[in-house]
Amino acid sequence: MAVLVTGAAGFIGMHLCQRLMARGEAVIGIDNLNDYYSVQLKKDRLATLENDLFSFEKVDFSDHLALEKALSDKDFDRIVHLGAQAGVRYSLTHPRAYIEANVMGHLNLMEVARDRQTAHMVYASSSSVYGGNESFPFRVEDRVDQPVSLYAATKKSDELMSETYAHLYRLPMTGLRFFTVYGPWGRPDMAMWIFTKAILAGKPIPVFNHGKMQRDFTYVDDIVSGVVAVLDSPPADDGEIKAGGSTKPHALYNIGNNRSEELSHMIDVLEDAIGKKAERDLQPMQPGDVPATAADISAIQNELGFEPSTPIDIGIPKFVDWYRGYHGNRSG
Known part of the structure; x- marks a missing residue:
């Protein structure tokens, strides 16, 4: 039986489909x-997936009628719901896109799971749900009810709705709080891409909060290993407390590199990989952003054996090599 993957043309989605x-x-x-970022990049990702094992449907999952029609003749027993409207800053100017994709879209996928009685629905949450949390590193047991962006609020809403469906319909659900994923085929709105493009072009890079930022940069291959381990381990409906605190068949895990890096150090490594110094344009903190993230991954380590293995001094050069190759015949 097949796995349904939403956001298959996305960064993590493409890598997961390959795995x-x-x-x-x-x-x-x-x-x-959609055109939130380069449609051509999404099409190029899909081109890497051409295989007898892969089929693709272009559909907006926030439209439940279109979704149901697209899936009516498809057989699958598990769902990995990675599709979403991403980006913190974009949510300041396009809030409705987040409600439609991340709230209505999530509901629609849960209804598909309920109708099909799928064996497991894994879904993407985000480290953004931790908001202004002052405990460090972030633990799945921490309270996350003070979001600082609408994007974060929609991802927290997804977790709450999933808890409800796990309770009402006993659907096995697992939410994954991703921490700053990067790597080949990444997103153009992410810092790694923005910085690489600017440095290669000899343009200044925007460094927010004057560089006093920390992120748990996680290489995409490590993320995918975690997603697959989770997919293979649906939470049991046994009344026991799961990661994240639920007694229903609903678990929550952090997936990160388990090592928070200073933004300035990430730029240093990027400069070395590119072979060129950056012109750093120091700017204040952006609305909706947080100064630091770090993942406590003990739950997924202890329960599923997840161990990230790619430090940034290995992962960043791999991204830069891919970026140069991909843009060899394109404008970046």
Whole structure:
């Protein structure tokens, strides 16, 4: 039976589809190919997935009628729901896009799971749910009810709705709080891409909070290893307390590199990989952003054996090599 992957043309989605097919899994991918960032990049990702094990439907999952029609003749027993409207800063100017994709879209996928009685629905949450949390590193047991962006609020809403469906319909659900994912085929709105593009072009890079930022940069291959481990381990409906505190078949895990890096150090490593110094334009903190993130991954380590293995001094050069290759015949 196949796995349904939403956001299949996205950064993590593409890598996950490749990993699933590499172990012989059939994958049904869906994506609406919106223009939040380069549609061509999304199409190029999809081109890497051409395989007898892969089928694709272009559909907007926030439209439940279109979603149901697109999936009506498809057979699958698990769902990995990675599709979403991403980005903290974009939510300041386009709030409705987040409610439609991240709240209505999540509800629609849960209804698909309920109707199909899927064996497991894994979904993407975000480290952004921790907001202004002052405990460090962030633990899945921490309270997360003070979001500082609408994006974070929608991801917290997804977790709450999932808890409800796990309670009402006993659907096995697992939410994954991703921490600053980077790597080949990454997103153009992420710092790694923005900085690389600017440094190569000899332009200044915007360094927010005057560089006093920390992020748990996580290489995409490590993230995918965590997603697959979670997919293979649906939470049991046994009344026991799961990671995140639920007694329903609903778990929450942090997935990060387990090492928070100073933004200035990340830029140093990026400069070395590119072979060129950056012109750093120091700016104040942006609305909706947080100064530091760090993942306590003890739950997923202890329960599923997840161990990230790619430090930034290995992962960043891999991204830069891919970026240069990808943009060899393109403008960046």
